[in-house]
Amino acid sequence: MNAPLPNTQQGMRRRNLSLVMHAVAGHGPLSRAGVAGRIGLTRAAVSSLVDELIRGGLLVELGREQSGAVGRPGSALSLSCRGPVGIGAEIGVDHLAVCAVDLHGKVRARASAQADHRGRPAEPVLKELAELIRQVTEAARAEGLRPAGIAVAVPGLVARDTQTVVRAPNLGWEDIDLGDSLPYGVQLSVDNEANLGALAELWIGGDPAPQDFVHVSAEIGIGAAVVVEGRLLRGTHGYAGELGHVPVRPEGPACACGGRGCLEQYAGEEAVLRAAGLTATGRGVDLLAARAADGDRTVRRALSTAGAALGIALAGTVNLLDPQAVILGGALSRLAPWLLPSLERELTRRTAEPARPTLTVSRLGSEGPLLGAAHSVVRAVLDDPSSYAA
Amino acid sequence: MNAPLPNTQQGMRRRNLSLVMHAVAGHGPLSRAGVAGRIGLTRAAVSSLVDELIRGGLLVELGREQSGAVGRPGSALSLSCRGPVGIGAEIGVDHLAVCAVDLHGKVRARASAQADHRGRPAEPVLKELAELIRQVTEAARAEGLRPAGIAVAVPGLVARDTQTVVRAPNLGWEDIDLGDSLPYGVQLSVDNEANLGALAELWIGGDPAPQDFVHVSAEIGIGAAVVVEGRLLRGTHGYAGELGHVPVRPEGPACACGGRGCLEQYAGEEAVLRAAGLTATGRGVDLLAARAADGDRTVRRALSTAGAALGIALAGTVNLLDPQAVILGGALSRLAPWLLPSLERELTRRTAEPARPTLTVSRLGSEGPLLGAAHSVVRAVLDDPSSYAA
Incomplete structure (x- = not known):
C-alpha cells in the first residue's frame, strides 16, 4: 500500500519508526529497552522514535513497569x-459487510446487510455500501478512533494499483471504478477477495503463520492467492490466482473462459450442485454442507470428485511453487470434511515427498476477506506510521 | 546472495554504495553529478561514496568529461x-563449462570439456570441474582480475541456501555437497540450472528485460523458473519450478515421480524421441532439430504434440501467476519453430485476453545457466560492493 521509503536520513527514520511499531505490535507491551x-x-535512538510515536497518538505508555534489572524501571509501551x-x-x-479494526x-x-446482488447494477449496491461505511466510521469516531483508510474486497478481478473492478462475473459488473462512488476523504483501496483472504491468513490466521502458501477459497467461482x-503475488496485471481456470482435463467440458476442462468445471459451485442433482435457491454451499452432513451419498460423491479435481490442480501448483502450506478458506473450509480425503490423495501421489506442503483449513473461514481488508489498512499504518500520526 | 543490510548509518551507507554501483552499471559512464x-x-554525499568505491578498485575515473553545463567538467565514472x-x-x-565475467x-x-556424465560418480566429475575452475581463475588473475566468488549451475534440485545437490536424476547423483569438493577460498554457491538460466534472462536477456516471467528450459527433463x-521465486525448500511434473492428463502415462500424465511424459526429451520413433546416441535435441529442419513429418508431429502439452501446462501457470512473459530457453529455444504453433494455440484458448503474456524465445539459449551463474556473483558485488573492495 505504501511506496518504498527513500535511502535518506528521513527515509531511514521512517523505516525505524515502522520497526518500533512492528516490535510493539508483535511483542508488546515492551519497555523502550x-x-x-x-x-x-x-x-537513545529508540527513545526519540517512541516519543514521536506517542505524540502522534500511535503508541501509549501503560505506566511504570517493574523490571527485574538494575536501573530505573521502564514504562511499558503499547x-x-x-x-x-x-x-x-x-x-x-x-x-455487504463493513468493519473497523x-x-x-x-x-x-x-x-x-443481506441481499442478492447477482445482476444488480453497481450504483445502488455501492450506495448501500457507502451507508454502511458511514455507520461504522461514525461508531469508530464516537470511540475516539480515526479512520486511516478504507479497503474494499470484491469477488472479481481488480486491475493492479487501481480502484477499478475490471470484471466480476457473478455480480455482472465490468469496469466499475469504486473511487467514483465511495468518496470519503481517506485513502481507498480495492482488492480481490481471495487476495485479502490470503493476507488475513498471513497476518492473523495462524501462530506462527506460514510465509509461503497457496490460499484457495470459493464463493461461486474458485479463487486462489x-x-x-x-508477500502477496499479484501478477503483472493484478490477475494472479485464477486457479479456477487451471486445466484439469484438457478435453473436458467447455468453460465460459473459452478453455476446456478448467477446475471450475469440476469443483465450482454450479458444477458440484449439478453433479449432486441439486438446485440451490439460497446459498449453494449451505445446501451442500447440510446434505453432506446428513450423509447424502450423491452429494458426498460429488464433493469427493470436486476434491480430486482440486488435488490435481493443486499438485501442479505445488510442483511449480513449492509452498510451505496449502490452506482451504472461504466456503471451501465448510466443505473441507468431504473434499479433503480425495484432495489429499491426488496431491500426495503427484508431488515429491521433500516438497509436499501441509494442508490445512482456515480458522477464519468466510470472515477472511473482510478482516483482511481492514487489516490491510492497519498494516499500512504499522509500515509507515509517520504518515498516519495525529 | 547477500543478507539484508541493517537499518543503521553503516547499513544505509552500504545500501547507497550499491545504488552508486547500479547507477554506473546501468547508465555509465556517468559523472558524479x-x-x-x-x-x-x-x-557531496555521492562524491564520498564514489571515492570509497574508487579506493576499493570497483570504480575508475575515465578522465575529464566535457559537459555542456556551466561549472567545472565532471570526470566520467565507469x-x-x-x-x-x-x-x-x-x-x-x-x-562441463566455466567462465569469468x-x-x-x-x-x-x-x-x-565434453563428456557423458550419466551415471558417473560425482567425485571425478567434480575433480575435472575444479581443474577447469583453476584454469579460468588463473587466466583471470593474469589479467589483474580478482575472483569474487564461484557459482555452479547443476541439472537437479538444490536445497535452498545450501551447496547440496539433493537429487540430479539425469546424473544419478543424490545428496552431493559441492562445498566438500570445490574448496577455493572464495564464496561458493550452487543453484539449479533453470534458476540461473532465468536469472540470466532477467539480467542480460532483453532490453528492457521483463520483471515478471516464467522461463521454461529443457535439457533431458523440463525445468522452469x-x-x-x-526476483526468483525459489519455493520453501528451493524446489519451485518443477513444471515437468504439472499434470497434463491426470490419467496419462505413469511418471517416475509417482504421478501420472505429467508434462514430462509428453514433452520431455525421452517422450518426444519415442513419439518420433528415434533413438539418440548423442544429444537428443540435436537429432530432433536436424530431422525437423529436414522436414521429417513424424518428428514434426511429435514436436507439435509436445508443444500442445507445454501449452496446457503453461496455461495453468499463466492463470495462476499472471506473468508478463513466457520465455522458452535452453534446448527448447532450438526446437521453438516446431513447438510454438501448437503451444501458442493452447495458451491462447485457455487464458483470458487481458492477462495473456508475450511468448518469446531466449536469445541466450543454452548459454543461459553458465552466464547466469557468473552474473550472480557480479550482482552480489553490485548489491554490496563494500564486501568486495580490494
Whole structure:
C-alpha cells in the first residue's frame, strides 16, 4: 500500500519508526529497552522514535513497569486503542459487510446487510455500501478512533494499483471504478477477495503463520492467492490466482473462459450442485454442507470428485511453487470434511515427498476477506506510521 | 546472495554504495553529478561514496568529461575492468563449462570439456570441474582480475541456501555437497540450472528485460523458473519450478515421480524421441532439430504434440501467476519453430485476453545457466560492493 521509503536520513527514520511499531505490535507491551533489544538500535535512538510515536497518538505508555534489572524501571509501551482504525468492506454476491479494526487487531465496530446482488447494477449496491461505511466510521469516531483508510474486497478481478473492478462475473459488473462512488476523504483501496483472504491468513490466521502458501477459497467461482516470503503475488496485471481456470482435463467440458476442462468445471459451485442433482435457491454451499452432513451419498460423491479435481490442480501448483502450506478458506473450509480425503490423495501421489506442503483449513473461514481488508489498512499504518500520526 | 543490510548509518551507507554501483552499471559512464541525479542523493554525499568505491578498485575515473553545463567538467565514472570477476560453472549431463565475467558483464576467460556424465560418480566429475575452475581463475588473475566468488549451475534440485545437490536424476547423483569438493577460498554457491538460466534472462536477456516471467528450459527433463518483480521465486525448500511434473492428463502415462500424465511424459526429451520413433546416441535435441529442419513429418508431429502439452501446462501457470512473459530457453529455444504453433494455440484458448503474456524465445539459449551463474556473483558485488573492495 505504501511506496518504498527513500535511502535518506528521513527515509531511514521512517523505516525505524515502522520497526518500533512492528516490535510493539508483535511483542508488546515492551519497555523502550525491550524495543531497542529487538530492533538492534540504541536505547537513545529508540527513545526519540517512541516519543514521536506517542505524540502522534500511535503508541501509549501503560505506566511504570517493574523490571527485574538494575536501573530505573521502564514504562511499558503499547499500541494506542484510540488511534487509527482500518475500515474493511466486503461486497459479496449475497451480502455487504463493513468493519473497523484498531491497531491491536480488535474489531471495534461492524455492520452488514443481506441481499442478492447477482445482476444488480453497481450504483445502488455501492450506495448501500457507502451507508454502511458511514455507520461504522461514525461508531469508530464516537470511540475516539480515526479512520486511516478504507479497503474494499470484491469477488472479481481488480486491475493492479487501481480502484477499478475490471470484471466480476457473478455480480455482472465490468469496469466499475469504486473511487467514483465511495468518496470519503481517506485513502481507498480495492482488492480481490481471495487476495485479502490470503493476507488475513498471513497476518492473523495462524501462530506462527506460514510465509509461503497457496490460499484457495470459493464463493461461486474458485479463487486462489499465492503468498511468497510473506508477500502477496499479484501478477503483472493484478490477475494472479485464477486457479479456477487451471486445466484439469484438457478435453473436458467447455468453460465460459473459452478453455476446456478448467477446475471450475469440476469443483465450482454450479458444477458440484449439478453433479449432486441439486438446485440451490439460497446459498449453494449451505445446501451442500447440510446434505453432506446428513450423509447424502450423491452429494458426498460429488464433493469427493470436486476434491480430486482440486488435488490435481493443486499438485501442479505445488510442483511449480513449492509452498510451505496449502490452506482451504472461504466456503471451501465448510466443505473441507468431504473434499479433503480425495484432495489429499491426488496431491500426495503427484508431488515429491521433500516438497509436499501441509494442508490445512482456515480458522477464519468466510470472515477472511473482510478482516483482511481492514487489516490491510492497519498494516499500512504499522509500515509507515509517520504518515498516519495525529 | 547477500543478507539484508541493517537499518543503521553503516547499513544505509552500504545500501547507497550499491545504488552508486547500479547507477554506473546501468547508465555509465556517468559523472558524479549524473549519479547524484539518478539516485536522489546530494553531490557531496555521492562524491564520498564514489571515492570509497574508487579506493576499493570497483570504480575508475575515465578522465575529464566535457559537459555542456556551466561549472567545472565532471570526470566520467565507469566500472573497473580490473576489479572483481564472477566465476560461473556449469555441470551438464554431457559437458562441463566455466567462465569469468567482469563487472561490465564481459566474459574474460572460459574453459569447457565434453563428456557423458550419466551415471558417473560425482567425485571425478567434480575433480575435472575444479581443474577447469583453476584454469579460468588463473587466466583471470593474469589479467589483474580478482575472483569474487564461484557459482555452479547443476541439472537437479538444490536445497535452498545450501551447496547440496539433493537429487540430479539425469546424473544419478543424490545428496552431493559441492562445498566438500570445490574448496577455493572464495564464496561458493550452487543453484539449479533453470534458476540461473532465468536469472540470466532477467539480467542480460532483453532490453528492457521483463520483471515478471516464467522461463521454461529443457535439457533431458523440463525445468522452469518463475521470476516475480525481478526476483526468483525459489519455493520453501528451493524446489519451485518443477513444471515437468504439472499434470497434463491426470490419467496419462505413469511418471517416475509417482504421478501420472505429467508434462514430462509428453514433452520431455525421452517422450518426444519415442513419439518420433528415434533413438539418440548423442544429444537428443540435436537429432530432433536436424530431422525437423529436414522436414521429417513424424518428428514434426511429435514436436507439435509436445508443444500442445507445454501449452496446457503453461496455461495453468499463466492463470495462476499472471506473468508478463513466457520465455522458452535452453534446448527448447532450438526446437521453438516446431513447438510454438501448437503451444501458442493452447495458451491462447485457455487464458483470458487481458492477462495473456508475450511468448518469446531466449536469445541466450543454452548459454543461459553458465552466464547466469557468473552474473550472480557480479550482482552480489553490485548489491554490496563494500564486501568486495580490494
